[in-house]
Amino acid sequence: MNEERQNERDSQLSAMFDGELSAAECELLARRLSKDEALRGQWSRYSMIGAALRAERGVKLHDRVAIRVQAQISQEVIYGDATAADSAVMARPALTAGEARGGVTDRWMRFARPVFGVSIAAGVAAASILWLRNQESPEILAANPVPQTVTLAPEATGTVAVSPAPIEVTERVISNGEPERYTTPVPNSSTSIAPPARLANYVVAHSEYSSPLTRRMALLGLVASDGSGVPAEDTAASDQRPEDRTQVNAH
């Protein structure tokens, strides 16, 4: 290598040490440094000159730390592909400052990643709230059943008044031996449609024992009921003969 070229190379080395060399030149010189021990020695002496000028107290001017670290990392894993370090240079000779900082895509991803994270978290939270609200009603009803008071008309005309609040039961026996009021618990499940169906079957099967008007009212009550079946069941029970009533209670 002639003196002029060597001077130019050494000048580049000095500029690279100070971070004043262009990225492309820096990459090429780094490639050269990886193969040239003498050049690395020169790099070390530049570092030593700076340390000596700064007169850093207690700092020994030698390469002991670097030599030990080099020996230790020689046994460490090699990142990436060792040949890729140079092939990347060949494929992409000029590393721009933007690329060196990580690139536009990386920066965009850095911004977008937390936004995606927050969106997913909000979606999960909303779904959880909706699911809990759907699950809440039956649980609360089951935990706090509201008693219903059914008041029967004395002549069993079919008028049924349902009031949700009272808990206390005042049992007054009317003329036919039936109590005037029943207090029945609200069913635990809103999906229990089996009792009205069974009751309907029962009413149909025993229709021959009841008067036409009473039978019609009982059926209307069943049809009009929302599926809970409680009012209709009580009305039907009031219409039955005493021997049948025990069967209803058993249901």
Place this chain on the structure above:
Amino acid sequence: MTTEESDLVLVKRVQRGDKTAFDLLVRKYQHKVVKLVLRYVRNPAEAEDIAQEAFIKAYRALPQFRGDSAFYTWMYRIAINTAKNQLASRDRSPIAYDLDLTDPEESHSVQTKLQDPDTPEGMALTEEIRGIVNSAIEGLPEELKTAIVLRELDGLSYEEIAAAMECPVGTVRSRIFRAREAIDKRLREVFEGGLGRTEEMV
């Protein structure tokens, strides 16, 4: 290009599998890191051990380094944490020696070695290097001396030095290079055979 970007070129090379690029970073910053660690531990040999450990930690963590901060800033934090951890572990487990320290003379000898295990030769060598560098600086033309001092002691960029010295940036680059070359020539004359011989002497 800044020092951060120049270091990042080396970091990227390490991440692509070039271990010698990491060696360059260690050689560049080893003295600064040792100086930093010396704020936490007084013993220079212990400071070197901690600096070595910090560099190894940095190498192992380098795949995760994305260049959000400068390499030296990142290295600085690793070195401080390593030094603090070392201090904490030393506080937790005091060193026990299998030596009979009842003999006052022997006790004094051991303690002296623990405080500064570096050999006098090593200290003398460091002083000698400093002497060579300082005498070489004194022998430089004024414009070279000013340029290298502004760069190394004041940490100014080439552009700032150019503004201070009222000359083009290219001239600053040339002056700093020529100053380094002159000092390096003196060093090579003294330590013929390069830094390997320096290490042997230490």
